[in-house]
Amino acid sequence: MNIAIVHDYLNEYGGAERVLQTLSEMYPEAPIFVAFAVPRSSAQIAFKDKKIISSWFQNVPFYNKLYSPLRFFIPLIWKSFNFSEYDLIITSASWYITKGLATGSTKEICYCHTPPRWLYGYETSVNWRKWWIVRVYALIVGHFLRMYDFEQAQKVNVFLANSKNVANRIRKFYRRESIVIYPPVIHPSFLVPPFPGKAGTFPPNLGGKNKEGFYLMVTRVVGGKGIELAIEAAEKGGFKLMIAGERAGFRKSQITNHKSQNVEFLGRVSEEKKIELMTNAKAFLALSRDEDFGITPVESQMCGTPVIAFNGGGYRESVVPDKTGVLFDNYSVDGILGAMDKFDKLKWDKKVIRKSAEKFSEERFKNKIREIVDSLQCVPKS
Helix, strand or coil: CCEEEEECCECCCCHHHHHHHHHHHHCCCCCEEECCECCCCHHHHHCCCCCEEECHHHHCCCHHHHCCCCHHHHHHHHHCCCCCCCCEEEEEECCCCCCCCCCCCCEEEEEECCCCHHHCCCCCCCCHHHCHHHHHHHHHHHHHHHHHHHHHHCCCCEEEECCHHHHHHHHHHHCCCCEECCCCECCHHHCCCCCCCCCCCCCHHHCCCCCCCEEEEECCECCCCCHHHHHHHHHHHCCEEEEECCECCCCHHHHHCCCCCCEEEEECCCHHHHHHHHHHCCEEEECCCCCCCCHHHHHHHHCCCCEEEECCCCHHHHCCECCCEEEECCCCHHHHHHHHHHHHHCCCCHHHHHHHHHHHEHHHHHHHHHHHHHHHCCCCCC
16 A cells, blocks of 8 residues: 655654654655654654655744744645545644545544644643733634644544543544554663664663662653652652653753752663663653653563652553552652652562563554554555
8 A cells, every 4th residue: 555654743752753653664665744844853863764745834934933833824734735646644643733634535544642732721841821922822723723623533534542541532522432552662672782682682781680779750851741840859858860851841941950969861862871771760750640641651661660650641551550650649749759658668570560561562553553554445546
């Protein structure tokens, strides 16, 4: 079949881009259509060897700064593409309403990371509600884009959700059922080359035998990830906290002005360094209040490291209480510190933790996607 892949845009590299990367590996001949691709960004670099087709929006001056305020152009951006020559398009949809793009006999599978959070009242990476003029703007533009989002959702042949959490949102906002296929989590042995051992086993230097006394967060440094709360907890509790990730929503001053001796910002790290940190950390902190799914906590479990997570969103689906991590309800500094006290009283078996994470493997993701593609029975275009 002649397949195209469509993604919101290429800027920061996050969980959605990890899914996109796996889809692109499955269908290497498929071009990737995006609203825009920011040159030298982490996401653009990750896909530099792929055929990327950007929309006319790429030519708008300062598009990489204006894509959010100019979001009312979203319908025109996707309408400018012609997918009629393709048998199937796979849309990777998040906040840029990347769905409902197939026309004629072309079919569409929409892998939905989440319905746009900003459209439906969920916490976002930027607290835009603090400015009254932005609230007024969002009220007006959001009204029309919600109608557009619903209309586009009705055109999708098959909805895939990255979690039961998101499947519930799809049912609520689009009145559509979806198939849950968890995002692909790549086994650490494939991320730390060169490794001459058997695929699926751990390199000798990443056995996780000697846990170090630090807690770890790996996330884009943006709002809504609980970073501020983790910093406050580290200061009050006196524990060492390491934060790895690309700065995207935080101002530089919010990081450089931080004086705590207990907190270290590492910036974006290599895959090898990330796995090393996850393997050696005492525990991984996952503090979003309503995470769509959350790949990094599963990566941590794949490394044999338990998770301390807020009891909400996708964390409920990836963390097994008292077996692979601790879930807590009190979203506060005291809540985190209480969870850490409970964590210290439990015994952790890294083999059990790794085994639990295997159900989120990349192989399982690929097999499920192929099943869905085959079930559509697309007739190749002549």
